[in-house]
Amino acid sequence: MTASVIECLELQLLEVEMMYSMFPNKGEFCLEDANALRRVKSYLKNPTGPLPPRIGFVVMVTDYQGDVELQVGFPHNYPNVKLQLFGRSYYLDRKQQLLLNQDLTAYISTFDAGELCVCAAVQWLRDNSGPYFRKSKLFTEPVAKVKIVKVMFHRMWIYSHQICRPELRKRIWDCAKRLSLTGFFLTGKPGIICVEGKKEQCEEFWHTIRYPNWKHISCKHAETVQVEGNGDELRIFQTFEELQFESHGNFRHDYHMDLGKFLEYLKQHKSEHIFQMLFGIESKSSGR
Incomplete structure (x- = not known):
């Protein structure tokens, strides 16, 4: 059990490192507990006593039609167990937010045990959030303008x-x-x-x-x-x-x-x- 948890925690630190690389700007990636990483690293050096607190964070995934806050909480055994994700947006009504999270969960469920999936979830939101925004009652068509991509x-x-x-x-x-x-x-x-x-x-x-x-x-x-x-x-x-x-x-x-x-x-x-x-x-x- 301990060996399995240690391997999982090491992989979680690697995925957090990747998040920092993908979202370097202030406000794009935010840890829920800034001390969590320090305590996980300390535990890996001396894996005795109680498990460290779970790592949790929020990623701001931006689409030109709106933003989605992706809330992530790592179970100690992730990625050997399925990850629970939740996307929240002020631009989505209740129905569209529910549908988006159902479809995101269905996509994540296709990953095998042991596979890291937060990066894939971020890319899925970038590629697929547009239709949910457009169907939302809170959606306002952006003012037409020339957009330089x-x-x-x-x-x-x-x-x-x-x-x-x-x-x-x-x-x-x-x-x-x-x-x-x-x-x-x-x-x-x-x-x-x-x-x-x-x-x-x-x-x-x-x-x-x-x-x-x-x-x-x-x-x-x-x-x-x-x-x-x-x-x-x-x-x-x-x-x-x-x-x-x-x-x-x-x-x-x-x-x-x-x-x-x-x-x-x-x-x-x-x-x-x-x-x-x-x-x-x-x-x-x-x-x-």
């Missing part, structure tokens, strides 16, 4: 000591495709991943592949630019692909990659400067 375009460069197992490669591929990200992953030793697209999709990718059991992985560099439109003009990769640059020997036996070939690939995509960030060594330029 801005997005945060993001690119992440991720390093791992290796990417070899077929199931891991499939997980990376499927996640990037599902989130409409472009970039690549370099199979073998070392393993390199680059993803680019909307910031929230990149962060969801990072969250999905990193947790809960990939230990030797780190984001070496990240780039964020706020742009009008969808940011597609900033992409340096047109698709998402798997790369294999075999060194000597058979890839199936030694897995080591030819970093010279990888550097040439980066040069072709005007990303040679990343080489030193990933490996801590300078690439040889043509001028030397």
Whole structure:
């Protein structure tokens, strides 16, 4: 029981960390008890005595038609048990608020035990809250005006000591495709991943592949630019692909990659400067 609770609390801290990353502005993410995180961390260092207080927080999910306060309370055994969420909005009448929460609960119930789901719940509200606002008796059609849509375009460069197992490669591929990200992953030793697209999709990718059991992985560099439109003009990769640059020997036996070939690939995509960030060594330029 204790071991299970400890694992759950560790995952809860990781999800809170992700919330802070996704909602950095004041008022967007608020803990119900600021001491809860400190007491959970203290318990994990010395897991004796009574359990720490449960972590609870509110996330403000913004839609141009209205805002939804998503109230979250972590049971000690989450994510091994289902999570109870509740969305509240001054822009929704009682009926539409009830329907929204029923549909949100139905969506969350599709997640398996052990899966973190708050990030997915936030994205579901962003994608699906509009119809509930429009059907609400409290809804007022916004004044027509030209709205300039801005997005945060993001690119992440991720390093791992290796990417070899077929199931891991499939997980990376499927996640990037599902989130409409472009970039690549370099199979073998070392393993390199680059993803680019909307910031929230990149962060969801990072969250999905990193947790809960990939230990030797780190984001070496990240780039964020706020742009009008969808940011597609900033992409340096047109698709998402798997790369294999075999060194000597058979890839199936030694897995080591030819970093010279990888550097040439980066040069072709005007990303040679990343080489030193990933490996801590300078690439040889043509001028030397």
